[in-house]
Amino acid sequence: MAREIVSSMTEGIVSSITGEIVSKLISYATKLISSARGCEDELRGIRQSLTMMRAVLADAEKRQVKDESVKLWLRMLEDVAYEADDVLDEFAYENLRQKIEVGNQRKRKVRDICSTSNPGLFHLPMADKIKAIQESLVRVEDxxxxxGFAKLLLVELVDTNNEIIPNRETNSFLNHSEVIGRQNDVLEIVNLLTSTTNQQLSVLPIVGMAGLGKTTFAKLVYNHELVKKHFDKTIWVCVSNDFNEKRILKEILESLTNKSSQLQSENAILQNLQKELQGKRYLLILDDVWNEDHMIWDKLRGCLLGINSNIGNNIIVTTRSDNVARIMETIPSYHLEKLREDECWSIIKKMVSSIPLTPDLETIGYDIAKKCGGVPLAAKVLGGTMTRKNEKSEWLAIQSNEIWNFPGASNKMLPILKLSFDHLRSPSLKKCFAYCSIFPKDYEIKKEELIQFWMAEGFLQPSQGSCVVMEDIGNMYFDILLANSLFQDEKKDEFDNIINCKMHDLVHDLALSVSKSETLFLNKDLEGDISHIRYLFIESDGKIVP
Structure with a gap:
């Protein structure tokens, strides 16, 4: 069943994105026909084939999960559509380049760039490429x-980029001061940390399943007023999969000094840490730890003991693994419990606060909250999805979705996230989300940079005739993903503008699932079929890149 869920995720985005590319290409071909002397017939043929394809796609998307022939056809159409996108883009560039060149030289009229009678540099190859695309599309149409899954009807060519840009989201995001159901747990941990101890370095693991809110819980402790008063220094390091002693020490130093460090020598880092922490009592958060190698932990622990000999230093470790907890703990682990059903409903209610809740919606909403299984991330993501659903029928559709029949508690979050992904408003928004899989887990995604990436990939095209600029569409998409809790941990500048964010590990897993067919992560030896790869991510550990 898990394999089927992931498979349907990938197929769903293929059909949606293929449809978007096809619509974009129809519009593109229409614009180019008037300036393509010598290639008009080929471009009209491309436009006609693409128009028919667009009519077929809606029907194909409904059938693809059960029909293997439709899956293969969609993949074939996607390949041709991407190739056509590249060729038409190249065509437009060459057309513009020659017009500018001729205009600057003022020596001759604009050449017919695809004319076989006056072929100039690059003309014949360009005409051949366009003809090849037309032939490929005819084969796919045939x-x-x-x-038997083509709709046998004539489709009028209309505005092909007719996606309605929704209003900018105004939903307020759930911040850490509004976290529900953890107040007693936080107070218990704060009392434990601030009580008298004879240990030089105490280690308390916070253990819980994915999506349970371990990081948020640790932040509540970290920012607690009594913790700030008790400890001279508080330090936060996100460890994730790379438990590298030198990197962690360097990030501890950067957290203390609030600036990046250029130090490369571990000894130099340790000396600077001694200066910063000498005579100070500190609390260190090691967030999202996966390392189960006792020796690696002992090396880091030895360095920390050597830096500061004070009594009363504390480390909080957040982890999903009981093995990690057993290796690192000096204080018995604290296992974070699931939320109650009413607490999950409280989270959802905060997310949908702009919707008038009728008794019927209350009943349906509470039942949906029960299905969250006590996992706050599930409640937040579903709440983000429901906040734009005003009708009872829309809530009932979520309540009765077959995704709830997915078996197995450990994997339950993935289909819940898939449900939220399905309800994203447009194929281009889904594509923007899937694109974020290229970032490593726990990566701080810079908002402006991400929007520039989306623009460069062509994901933010405005509707034909619209005066909306791509940056505004990118900002709106970012806000929607944040409101759906598909982004989190946002940071703001002094003007309250969001500058960066992260993705939860499970949300990142979802992005990987929906993009795996066309994204290559080059961090190990190549495996499997790479014929459909569109995006490449290279991860290097500073050694040899494969």
């Missing part, structure tokens, strides 16, 4: 007719 297959659709052959296997």
């Amino acid at each position: 297959l659709a007719n052959k296997y």
Whole structure:
């Protein structure tokens, strides 16, 4: 069942994105016909084939999960659509380049860039590429007719980029001061940390399943007023999969000094840490630890003991693993419990506060909250999805979705996240989300940079005739993903503008699932089929890149 869920995620985005690319290409081909002397017939043929494909896609998307022939056809159409996108883009560039060149030289009229009678540099190869695209599209169209899932109707060419840009989201995001159901737990941990101890370095693991809110819980402790008074220094380091002693020490130093460090020598880092922590009592948070190698932990612990000999230093470790907890603990682990059903409903209610809750919606909403299984991330994500659903029928559709039949507690979050992904408003928004899989887990995603990436990939095209600029669409998409809790841990500048964010590990797993067919992560030897790869992510540990 898990394999089927992941498979349907990938197929869903293929059909949605293929449809978007096809619509974009119809519009593109239409614009180019008037300036493509010598290639008009080929471009009209491309436009006609693409228009038919667009009519077929809606029907194909409904059938693809059960029909293997439709899956293969969609993949074939996607390949041709991407190739056509590249060729038409190249065509437009070459057309513009030659017009500018001719205009600057003022020596001759604009050449017909695809004219076989006056071929100039690059003309014949360009015409051949366009002809090849037309032939490929005809073959794909013939297959659709052959296997009976083409709609046999004529489709009028209309505005092909007719996605309605929704209003900018105004939903307020759930911040850490509004966290529900953890107040007693936080107070218990704060009392434990601030009580008298004879230990030089105490280690308390916070253990819990994915999505339970371990990081948020640790932040509540970290920012507690009594903790700030008790400890001279508080330090936060996100460890994740790379438990590298030198990197962690360097990030501890950067957290203390609030600036990046250029130090490369571990001895130099340790000397600077001694200066910063000498005579100070500190609390260190090691967030999201996966390392189960006792020796690696002992090395880091030895360095920390050597830096500061004070009594009363504390480390909080957040982890999903009981093995990690057993290796690191000096104080018995604190196992974070699931929330109650009413607490999950309280989270959802905060997210949907702009919707008038009728008794019927209350009943349906509470039942949906029960399905969250006590996991706050599930409640937040579902609340973000429901906040734009005003009708009873829309809430009932979420309540009765077959995704709830997915078995197994350990994997339950993935289908819940898939449900939220399905309800994203447009294929381009889904594509923007899937693109974020190229970032490593726990990576701080810079908002402005991300929007520039989306623009460069062509994901933020405004509707034809619209005066909305791509940056505004990118900002709106970012806000929607944040409101759906698909982004989190946002940081703001002094003007209250969001500058960066992160993705929860499970949300990152979802992004990987929906993008795996076309994204290559080059951090190990190549495996499997790479014929459909569109994006490449290279991760280097400073050694040899494969």
